[in-house]
Amino acid sequence: MTPLTQADLTKPCPTRELLDRIGDAWSVLVVLNLQMGPCRFNQLRRQVGQISQRMLTVTLRHLERDGIVSRTVFPTNPPQVQYALTPLGQSLAEVVVVLHRWATANQGSVDAARKLFDEPVGAGIQIRAA
């Protein structure tokens, strides 16, 4: 409801800015995971899954810089670093969770659409068949 107007998009186009942050796939995943509670580096690494160490570091620095996550170092031995969502990050997380929910709920629809698209003509009549 209440669709946006052209003006909403044209302004200084904050959407472009937005996408530089959350358009990045890893950021979304990190936020989703942190949204479950504070987390240490390697723990987060394992949870997120396929992310490389480098990318996790880069992503976290990015999010930290944007005030989305906080980084707390406990001077223990070995060192512990805890990452958590800031209040701003939590507000973002809520939105991202909605996105995640949509994806989960509509995964079937998308997959079905793809199948249809990839097999435009049924019953053996394949236009682009080799």
Added chain:
Amino acid sequence: MTPLTQADLTKPCPTRELLDRIGDAWSVLVVLNLQMGPCRFNQLRRQVGQISQRMLTVTLRHLERDGIVSRTVFPTNPPQVQYALTPLGQSLAEVVVVLHRWATANQGSVDAARKLFDEPVGAGIQIRAA
């Protein structure tokens, strides 16, 4: 509220799939623009702004394949092609709009955080100053 559980993320991780679609910056922008109503190719091109013709084509095909947008050709001369959100696309659009709203509302906070981050020490004491 109602944070996700680890299980929600680990499943077959639909989030990864999700990100392949909307994690792409152009897709988000196209959906946001189409959400304002059906649109023709070049019209959309102008509205989205910096997108190249190729990328708009690729993005639209992607969204079409995923059942997010529909493509209707009017056999006029010159040809007219109308792109519009499908019902599925509209449901996605609603979520994306929320994202857009968040970005607009919190742009200031993020910018402020960045400023702080980029100038960690005030009053002329610059650790990394050249």
Added chain:
DNA sequence: CTGTATCCTGGATGATACTG
């Protein structure tokens, strides 16, 4: 454990030219 520093490659993207 929690990173930083380098090197290197593939795929995403833009530019350009052509077509129905």
Added chain:
DNA sequence: CAGTATCATCCAGGATACAG
């Protein structure tokens, strides 16, 4: 107008090695 095809580029991201 609405694309497709092709080529060149560039940089995000992985792999690896090293460090506090």
